[in-house]
Amino acid sequence: MLNSINLDDKSYEDILAEAISQVPLYSDEWTNFNHSDPGVTVLQNFSAFALLQQTSINEITEPIRRNLLRLLGFEAGRDKPARAYVACTASERISLPAHWKCRVGSLCFETEAPAVVEPWAVSACYTKKPGGEYRDVSYLLGRAIPVDVAVFGRRPDRGRTVCCALSGRPEPGSESVFWVQAAKTAGRSPFSAEFPVRFAELKWQCFTASGWVDMEAQDETGGFLQSGAVRLTFPAEPLALCAELPKPAYAVRCVLTRAEYDVPPRINSLTGNLLRLVQQETRAAAFSFCGAQEVIVRSAMVSYGSLFVCCREEEGGPLFAYTAWNGKKKRGRFFQSERLSDGSLAIRFDAARFGFGPARDVPDAVLALCWDEEMMYHRSLGPVCGYENQMIELDQLEHIVGDSFAVLAELTDREGKVTYRLIPPGLTDPDDLCYEVLTAPGQLRIREPGLGGCRLFLASCAVTAGKNGNIREQNAFVPVLPDSVPAGTTLRNPAAGQGGETYETLEELRLRFAAAMRRPTTAVTASDYEDIVMRTPGLCIHKVKAVVDEQANSVSIAVQPRSEEPEPQISAVYERQIRRWLEAHRLLSVQIHLLQPQYVRVNVRATIFVKSYYSGAREEIEAVLNRHLDFSAADRGFGEIISYHELVRDLEQLPCVESVYELFLIPLAKSDMMYTGHDVKLGNHSICRPGSYSLELSTRTGSY
Secondary structure, X not given: OOOOOOOOOOXXXXXXXXXXXXXXXXXXXXXXXXXXXXXXXXXXXXXXXXXXXXXXHHXXXXXXXXXXXXHOOOOOOOOEXXXXXXXXXXXXXXXXXXXXXXXXXXXXXXXXOOEEEOOOOEEEEEEEOOOOOOEEOHHHEOOOOOOOEOOOOOOOOOOOEEEEEEOOOOOOOOEEEEEEEEOOOOOEOOOOOOOOOOOXXXXXXXXXXXXXXXXXXXXXXXXXXXXXXXXXXXXXXXXXXXXXXXXXXXXXXXXXXXXXXXOOOOEEEEEOOEEEEEOOEEXXXXXXXXXXXXXXXXXXXXXXXXEEEEEEOOOOOOEEEEEEOXXXXXXXXXXXXXXXXXXXXXXXXXXXXXXXXXXXXXXXXXXXXXXXXXXXXXXXXXXXXXXXXXXXXXXXXXXXXXXXXXXXXXXXXXXOOEEEEEEOOOXXXXXXXXXXXXXXXXEEEEEEOOOOOOEEEEEEEEEOOHHHHOOOOOOEOEEOOXXXXXXXXXXXXXXOOEOXXXXXXXXXXXXXXXXXXXXXXXXXXXXXXXXXXXXXXXXXXXXXXXXXXXXXXXXXXXXXXXXXOOOOOOOHHHHHHHHHHHHOOOOOOOEEXXXXXEEEEEEEEEEEEEOOOOOOHXXXXXXXXXXXHOOOOOOOOOOOEEOHXXXXXXXXXXXXEEEEEEEEEEEXXXXXXXXXXXXXXXXXXXXXXXXXXXXXXXXXXXXX
């Protein structure tokens, strides 16, 4: 943080002495300054209060530091649950409720919403080019392996397909998740949602009686360039057996409809029909329903038996608590409940019979709260005392998922009626209860007491292990309730957990801020432009050279992409992405010129004396020449010097060489290069490439 004035530089004695010294300026009748004088006692109290004030004003607390960093755009990382996709060997259709839990060691994973697992999987995988035969790549199924496959070939073009044969027929209209594990591409910058780039377009289809039919698809892989999920929605028309496959089967395929890849995509594995789980453990859950005679809670939380129900009896009115009917009283706020065959809980109200019930068709008229066995005894959080920044400890809770949290406020009106209100964090109305959740220490900070004397109860909350939830692939998931899945069912994740984040401490946030400040965000110098272009999201950039023309107020930037081609050029996709990225980082008045790399081939003509008893001398000499002249492969960039003396020295140090009699470097370029003595200085946007070698090898006694 910036240096500031020290406001806490006076002691209590200094403040009191200064106050007493000012008394004669205001009154000549006050002459007794002993401790027994009541006026001195008042000054002592005010001096102590002034000391407390200056200490408080001078202190830069953690919330202040976090808010200052937030103003600079650095929000502290919060606990975020990881997600995992699980393959289930189900032999029959399984319906899972929300908050269905399973464990990997001590980590808890659960469903966020009710889910259905159908009994099918990807049984075979094929690739096919237009007019060609199916190629079996089924060894990609099930798990990531060191071998990767260029599924669209080394030169991807339109019409290439990846086809998956299914072991069963998915239900019409159902949704399914496929996971693609892409091989890592060296040098590719991370993809960014803010600056998206697409090198290809895929069309997903399934085979029906009408032929290949398009499917709705949400693809996170960017055309198989990065690992991610593909969410597919099957059409209303049922799938049919596809006879064109090597073995007839129900089938799904993706077709490459546009291909402008910089590097052909390669994948390690492909898995289908996956169940999405999140690494969190719900300790309390709140369910809101529109007013009706019956509501159904489809959650595994009801299995713990801890249930609290309250209803809104008129639109805009308060919530009143309802209790389970005991079979005795005839009138009152009662409900009846029944466990259904799928594990859900039906809650029924009968206003005609009991005299009370939720308002019909009113949103959020029914609120049902569930707690697990432990949180049932810690659900009471305590009273709101009425002062700002009151801290309330959350027993047994740490690393809370912020979006999952809410409290239930219990209020008593002037007539003595007890009502309830569900309150999420983050409200800003000072007349309301405003609080924030400190997720890592497990605390509530009451910013504005608002409602005054109310009592708080835990309404909903989930905890997570953050980064520890990013588990490796091929873990066994063990259901907490074994009877919830058929016997013999196994669950394993074909890919590692993704997206888990842990609460960021103030020191970690400060270090991240300091590191970001050292990295240029606005391009000023040539090195700034080179660093920023190298970080262009989604691109594989190998070399960059920027040259600033201060008089013309312009920057010329040559870019060489990584590619399997020997002399790659900037594609239209690259140029658009680099310009968009630079537009967010350049000075407004600067003109930017993107240049294609110029490849200058250098021929070599040389006469070299070699040792007669050495074989393979020509290959060793050519390897040295390639190392010096191939800048695209070596760690050398644009505009560097080909050192004649270093080349001759390295040649003469070869065990097979006695001496270099003569050597000529002949660049095949009319411009953008110059000789400096025997050395060759390339232009700012040129890269050296080896040309042809004319080598005359001789020994002292004759020809080699």
